[in-house]
Amino acid sequence: MSSATVTLFVVGKRGREVLDRILPGFTGWLMSDGWQAYRHFPRRLRCWAHLTRKAQGLIDSYDREAQAFGHQVQNAFDILIGAIHAARDGPPVDLPTLHAALLVELHAACVRLLGHRHAKTRALAVELWNDWDAIFRVLDNPQWPITNKDAERALRHWVIARRIMMGTRCEAGSRTFTLLSSVIETCRKRGHVPWPYLAVVIAERRAGREAAPLPAPVPGL
Numbered sequence: 001m002s003s004a005t006v007t008l009f010v011v012g013k014r015g016r017e018v019l020d021r022i023l024p025g026f027t028g029w030l031m032s033d034g035w036q037a038y039r040h041f042p043r044r045l046r047c048w049a050h051l052t053r054k055a056q057g058l059i060d061s062y063d064r065e066a067q068a069f070g071h072q073v074q075n076a077f078d079i080l081i082g083a084i085h086a087a088r089d090g091p092p093v094d095l096p097t098l099h100a101a102l103l104v105e106l107h108a109a110c111v112r113l114l115g116h117r118h119a120k121t122r123a124l125a126v127e128l129w130n131d132w133d134a135i136f137r138v139l140d141n142p143q144w145p146i147t148n149k150d151a152e153r154a155l156r157h158w159v160i161a162r163r164i165m166m167g168t169r170c171e172a173g174s175r176t177f178t179l180l181s182s183v184i185e186t187c188r189k190r191g192h193v194p195w196p197y198l199a200v201v202i203a204e205r206r207a208g209r210e211a212a213p214l215p216a217p218v219p220g221l
Contacts, residue, residue: 005189005217006189007182007189009177009181009182016040019038029044030044031145031147032047032148033046033047033050033148034046039131044134045146046137047146047147047148048077048135048146051077051128054073055070055074055077055124056070057070058070058120058121059074063121065118065121069109069113070124072109076102076103079099080095080099080102081146083098083099084142084146087142095140096139103136106128107128107129107132110125110132114126114129183197184198187215190216191218192215192218197214
């Protein structure tokens with residue numbers, strides 16, 4: 001999970017129970033992938049990068065109908081991404097109305113392919129159809145993000161680190177790894193070098209005292 005001033009890493013099963021423990025009573029806007037447990041959040045956006053990667057997978061397949069659908073999805077997102085970036089830099093524009101025909105055509109294709117014999121074609125059609133409102137909600141406000149790249153960027157090198165060290169051996173090891181990475185990334189996000197803070201925490205805990213709170217964000221970041 002990543003916000004403007006906090007990054008939290010969690011290792012564990014991806015289930016609704018875990019999500020409710022991490023985000024109890026969350027009422028803000030959530031950028032998510034297609035994990036079904038997110039769908040009970042009413043204020044939710046979908047990462048388009050996940051969807052365009054799946055479209056590219058269909059384009060690269062050997063099934064002609066899959067290729068055609070992949071191209072349709074990719075072309076639609078390319079047009080909409082261009083329109084969103086243009087709207088961010090220009091006067092207000094009603095993107096859902098402006099691109100209504102494209103959206104109607106894409107939705108009809110999804111409905112038509114809900115029972116398609118090609119598994120990944122069917123899966124992408126079902127995903128788009130099931131999560132349509134969250135996927136295209138960004139058209140109502142082009143200033144919203146269209147990907148969760150910040151969270152993925154924060155996660156990437158920690159995933160690599162876990163692979164290099166062959167993972168953690170127990171629950172305590174996983175908890176230590178995720179807490180340490182969360183503290184380091186949160187300090188960086190708040191404009192602080194993490195190592196002096198960690199040195200203070202270690203010294204305080206060794207002396208039997210409470211750990212110092214995380215440093216506040218640097219003003220102006």
